Amino acid sequence: MLDIFISDKHKAATPIWQVRSGEVDGWCASHAGPGAAWVGTSGFKAEAGKALLLPDGSGGLAGALLGLGDGSDPFLTGALPAALPQGDYRFAGVLHGSAAKAALGFALGTYRFTRYSGGKRDWPRLVLPHDVDGEETSRLAAATFLARDLINTPAADMGPDALAAAAEGVARAHGATCEIILGDALLDENYPMIHAVGRAAAVAPRLIDLRWGRADAPRVTLVGKGVCFDTGGLDLKPSSAMLLMKKDMGGAACVLAVAQLVMEAGLDVRLRVLVPAVENSVSGNAFRPGDVLQSRNGMSVEIGNTDAEGRLVLADALTEADSEAPDLIIDMATLTGAARTALGPDLPPFYTDDETLAAEIAASASATSDPLWRMPLWRPYDSWLDSKIADVNHVSDGPFAGSITAALFLRRFVEKAGAYVHFDIYGWAPKAKPGRPVGGEAQGVRALYDLLKRRYGA
Numbered sequence: 001m002l003d004i005f006i007s008d009k010h011k012a013a014t015p016i017w018q019v020r021s022g023e024v025d026g027w028c029a030s031h032a033g034p035g036a037a038w039v040g041t042s043g044f045k046a047e048a049g050k051a052l053l054l055p056d057g058s059g060g061l062a063g064a065l066l067g068l069g070d071g072s073d074p075f076l077t078g079a080l081p082a083a084l085p086q087g088d089y090r091f092a093g094v095l096h097g098s099a100a101k102a103a104l105g106f107a108l109g110t111y112r113f114t115r116y117s118g119g120k121r122d123w124p125r126l127v128l129p130h131d132v133d134g135e136e137t138s139r140l141a142a143a144t145f146l147a148r149d150l151i152n153t154p155a156a157d158m159g160p161d162a163l164a165a166a167a168e169g170v171a172r173a174h175g176a177t178c179e180i181i182l183g184d185a186l187l188d189e190n191y192p193m194i195h196a197v198g199r200a201a202a203v204a205p206r207l208i209d210l211r212w213g214r215a216d217a218p219r220v221t222l223v224g225k226g227v228c229f230d231t232g233g234l235d236l237k238p239s240s241a242m243l244l245m246k247k248d249m250g251g252a253a254c255v256l257a258v259a260q261l262v263m264e265a266g267l268d269v270r271l272r273v274l275v276p277a278v279e280n281s282v283s284g285n286a287f288r289p290g291d292v293l294q295s296r297n298g299m300s301v302e303i304g305n306t307d308a309e310g311r312l313v314l315a316d317a318l319t320e321a322d323s324e325a326p327d328l329i330i331d332m333a334t335l336t337g338a339a340r341t342a343l344g345p346d347l348p349p350f351y352t353d354d355e356t357l358a359a360e361i362a363a364s365a366s367a368t369s370d371p372l373w374r375m376p377l378w379r380p381y382d383s384w385l386d387s388k389i390a391d392v393n394h395v396s397d398g399p400f401a402g403s404i405t406a407a408l409f410l411r412r413f414v415e416k417a418g419a420y421v422h423f424d425i426y427g428w429a430p431k432a433k434p435g436r437p438v439g440g441e442a443q444g445v446r447a448l449y450d451l452l453k454r455r456y457g458a
Contacts, residue, residue, distance in 0.1 A: 001134045001135055001138045002107055002110075002134075002137075002138040002141060002142070003125075004081070004106070004107060004110055004123050004124070004125050004126060005103070005107070005125065005126055005128050005134045005137070005138065006088060006125050006126065006127045006128065007128055007134055008127065009127065009128070009130055011088060011090075011127050012088070013087075013088040013089050013090040013127045014061055014062075014063055014064070014087055014088065014089050014090070015063040015064075015089070015090060015091075015092035015093075016063060016064045016065075016066060016080065016084075016089050016090065016091055016092060017031075017063065017064070017065050017066070017092050017093045018065075018066050018068055018077075018091070018093070018094070018095060018096055018102070019046045019065050019066070019067060019068060020046055020067075020068045020069065020070065020071045020096060021045065021046045021047070021067070021068075021069055021070060022046075023046065024039060024044060024045065024046050027039070027065070027093075028040065033057070033062075034054075034055055034056060034057035034062065035054035035055070035056070035062045035063060038052075038054055038055055039052065039054070039065065044065060044067070045067070046065070046067035046068060046069065047067045047069055048067060048068060048069030048070070048073060048076055048434075049066075049067065049069075049073075049076045049078075049079040049433070049434040050066075050067040050079070051064055051065065051066050051067070051079055051080060051083035051084070052064065052065045052067075053083075053084075053085075061085070061087070063092070064080070064083070064084060064089070066079065066080060068096055071096050071097065073433070073434075074097045074098060074101040074102070074105065074369050075101060075104065075105035075108060075369070075433075075434060075435045075436070076105060076434045076435075077102045077103075077105035077106045077109065077434070077435070078105040078106065078108045078109035078433070078434035078435015078436065079109060079434035079435070080106055080109060080124070081106060081109040081110045081123045081124055082109060084124040085124065086122055086123070086124055087124055087125070088124070088125050088126075088127060089124055089125065089126055089127065090126070090127040090129075091126075091129055095129070099129035099131055099132050100129075100131075100132050100133070100136075100137060101369060102129070103126060103128055103129065103132045103134075103137050104137050104140055104141060105434065105435045106126050106435075107137060107138070107140075107141035108141060108144060108435035108436065109434060109435040110123045110141075111141075111144070111145055111148060111435070111437065112437075113148065113149065113152045113437075113439060113440075115149070115152075115153060115157075136265075139260075139261055139264050139265065140261070140446060140449070142260070143257040143258070143260050143261045143442065143445055143449075144257065144442040144445065144446075146170075146253070146256065146257050146260060146442075147250075147253040147254050147256070147257040147427075147440065147441070147442035147445060148253075148439060148440040148441065148442060149440070150163070150166060150249070150252070150253035150256070150440070151246070151247045151249070151250050151253050151427055151428070151439070151440025151441070152246075152439045152440040153246070154246050155228050155229035155245070155246045155279070158228055158246065158249065159201075159203040159228045159229070159279060160198065160201075160203050160204065160205060160206050160226065160228050160277035160278055160279060161203050161204075161206075162228075163208070163226050163228055163249055163252060163275065163277045164180050164206055164208050164275075164277055166256065167208045167210055167252075167256060167273070167275060168180075170210070170256055170259065170260055170263075171210050171212070173260075174212060174260070174263035174264065175212070175263075176210050176211060176212035176259075176263065176271075177210065177211045177212070178208065178209065178210045178211075179208075179209045180206050180207070180208055180209070181206060181207040181209070182204055182205075182206045183195075183204035183205065183206070186205060186206070186207060189207075190296050191207055191276075191296055191316045191317075191320075192293060192294050192295065192296065192316070193293050193294075193295050193296070193301065193312040193313060193315055193316045194207055194276045194278060194312075194313045194316045194317070196287045196291075196293050196312070197227075197233075197276075197278050197280055197287065197309045197312050197313050198277075198278030198279060198280070198313075199285055199286075199287075200233070200280075200281045200282060200283040200284075200285055200286035200287070201278065201279035201280075201281035201283075202279075202281070203228075203279060205276070205277065205278040205279075205313075206276075206277050206278075207274065207275070207276050207277070207316075207317065207320075208226070208252075208273070208274070208275040208276075208277055209272070209273075209274055210259065210271075210272065210273040210274075210275075211270075211271065211272050211273075212259070212262075212263050212270075212271045212272075213267075213268070213269050213270040213271050214268075214270065215270060216270070217268050217269050217270040217456075218268070218269050218270065218327045218328075218455075218456055219269070219270045219272070219324060219325075219326035219327050219328075220262075220269045220270070220271055220272070220326060220327060220328045220330070220452065220456070221271075221272040221273070221274065221321040221324070221326045221328070221329045221330070221417075222255040222258060222259060222271070222272070222273045222274070222329075222330050222331075222332070223255065223273075223274045223275070223314060223317045223318055223321050223329065223330070223331040223332075224249075224251040224252035224253070224254060224255035224256065224273070224274075224275045224331070224332050224333070225248070225249065225250075225251035225252060225275075225276070225310045225313065225314055225331075225332070225333035225334060225335065226249045226251070226252035226275040226276055226277035226278065226313075227248040227249055227278055227279070227280055227309060227310055227313065227334075228246075228248070228249045228277060228278070228279050229245050229246060229248065229279045229280070229281070230242075230245045230248040230279075230280045230307070230309065230310075231245070231280055231281055231282055232280065232306065232307035233280050233281070233282060233286055233287065233306030233307060233309060234282060234286050234287075234288055234289060234306050235289060235305050235306045235307040236282065236307075237307060244428060247334060247427050247428050247440060248310070248334050249277070249334075250332075250333075250334040250425060250426070250427020250428065250440065250443075251310075251331070251332035251333035251334055251335075251423075251425060251427070252275045252277065252332075253427065253440065253442070254332045254425065254427065254442055254443060254444060254445050255273055255275065255330070255331075255332050256273065256275075257442050257445045258330075258445050258448050258449055258452075259271060259273045261445070261449040262449065262452055265449075265453065267452055267453065267456045267457065268456050268457075269452065269456045270326075272321070272324070272326070274317040274320060274321055275317070276313035276314065276316065276317045278309075278313055280306070280307075280309045286306070287303060287306060288303065288306065289303055289304065289305060289306055290302070290303060291303045292389060292390045293312065295312075295315055295316060295319065295413070296315070296316040296319040296320065297315075297319040297413055299391045299392060299412065299413075300390040300391045300392075301315070301390055301391070301392055301393070301394050302387040302389055302390035302392070302393040302394070303393075303394065304393045304394060304395035304396075304397070305395050308394055308395045308406070310333050310334070310335050311333075311335065311394055311406050311409050311410055312394060314331055314333060314410055314413075315394075315409070315410060315412075315413045317331075318331060318410060318413040318414055319413045321414075321417070322413065322414045322415060322416050322417050323416070324416075325416035325417060325418070326417050326418065327417070327418040327419070328357075328417065328418060328419050328420075328421075328455075329414060329417045329419070329420045329421075330420075330421055330423070330448060331410065331420075331421075331422050331423065332423045332425055332444060333422070333423070333424060333425065334424075334425055334426060334427045334428075335403070335406050335424045336402045336403040336406050336424055337402070338401065338402030338403040338404075338406075339375075339402075339403040339424040339426070340426055342375070342403060343373055345426045345428065345429070345430050346371060346426075346429075347371050347372070347373050348371075348372055348373070348423055348424060348425040348426060348443050348444055349372075349373050349374070349375040349403060349423075349424050350372050350373070350374055350375070350421055350422065350423045350424075350444075351374075351375055351376075351377050351404075351407035351411075351421065351422045351423075351424070352374075352377070352419065352420060352421040352422070353377050353411075353420075354419040354420070354421070356419075357419045357421060358374050358421075360451055360454065360455075361374070361421065361447065361448075361451055362374065364447045364448070364450040364451040364454065365444075365447040367450055368446040368447050368449075368450050369446075370443070370444060370445070370446040370447040370450075372423070372444055372447055375403065375404060375407070376404065377404070377407055377408060377411060378401070378404055378408075379408075381396070381401055381404055381405055381408060382408050384396035384397070384398065384401075384405055385405060385408065385409055392409065392412065394409055395409075403424050406424070407422050407424070410422055423443075423444050425443040425444055426441075426443060427440060427441060427443060428440060428441055429441040
């Protein structure tokens with residue numbers, strides 16, 4: 001359990017009250033004294049994420065108020081660790097919303113990316129509410145921190161080799177196996193598109209293959225896009241578009257976070273994680289627009305744009321995932337700008353033609369406050385991927401529905417799995433919120449873990 005949590009429910013601790021806009025006067029009326037007087041003096045209006053320390057009249061701290069605004073954000077408790085002095089605290093009064101989410105928000109508020117800029121900070125501690133599982137909450141926070149750290153690390157220190165090392169570390173910590181197919185061995189093992197995308201980089205491409213769980217358990221395979229930096233290839237991105245391309249392995253980071261949760265919780269699944277780890281770089285042997293690549297499943301793929309490399313490496317990995325006919329394949333990828341245009345940075349779309357699975361994902365997203373939105377695998381757009389010289393072009397020839405056509409391309413490489421879903425995530429928080437600083441973000445991780453717990457619970 002995280003050391004910011006106290007499991008002793010009876011430990012003396014300073015109270016924290018959560019107050020919505022419009023409830024300040026009521027709180028003051030029921031808490032007469034120096035604290036209430038200070039609320040009036042300070043002009044506190046319970047704005048979302050605003051914290052107010054309450055003096056006790058003798059130089060000490062009587063408690064704190066946390067503003068919830070309209071109460072729509074369950075993780076505003078993420079503002080507390082930075083706002084409170086060191087000490088022990090507990091939630092008091094009425095908790096608006098889930099106590100578990102309030103505790104998780106508090107934990108998420110302790111995240112800092114410190115690899116290059118400073119050491120560990122001593123945080124205030126929280127007495128866990130009576131009905132909160134501290135171990136589970138700690139697991140969720142640790143998985144989020146894993147994904148954020150991986151995404152936030154610059155590409156110079158998070159290339160395909162470092163991403164593979166991180167995956168091996170997760171595997172070792174949980175008794176999983178992890179095999180790596182490296183460089184030209186990708187051609188020998190028939191992963192030609194992973195090799196083609198990554199061959200121009202100084203660090204060789206590779207396929208990471210993690211396995212865990214009893215052999216005869218239900219099979220769940222996670223596939224994560226591991227493009228550790230994306231220049232755009234010969235269809236070179238402008239410099240402004242490269243600034244965040246260290247996050248292009250966000251899909252890999254998120255599936256590793258889900259895998260960590262699954263293994264720590266001991267869910268009864270045969271888990272497999274496949275991550276094609278590459279850098280899409282530029283050199284004399286880079287793949288070109290107009291090239292035709294052979295894929296692992298035998299389909300020939302015309303290259304319409306080298307900056308749409310993620311779906312190529314995913315296609316080979318999905319073919320391998322599908323070869324075992326697992327019960328469920330989940331892929332996650334920072335795939336298209338079109339998804340951001342449609343839904344913005346905070347609401348990742350997902351694609352599946354399994355109605356039951358779609359309903360389950362929506363329910364888990366709602367239950368965990370991990371927003372996701374279903375988008376259609378609109379079959380009439382499939383013809384937009386037609387090629388005159390190959391079986392398929394990997395991009396359409398028009399400006400519309402780019403996220404949908406990318407999903408339709410990937411869908412062609414899954415035939416045997418019981419169910420399949422594709423997530424087009426952003427993997428980044430462009431604007432700070434309490435507990436969610438600007439930087440890498442673990443999108444869809446809580447929702448997918450909840451889905452897998454409901455299906456294969458320990």
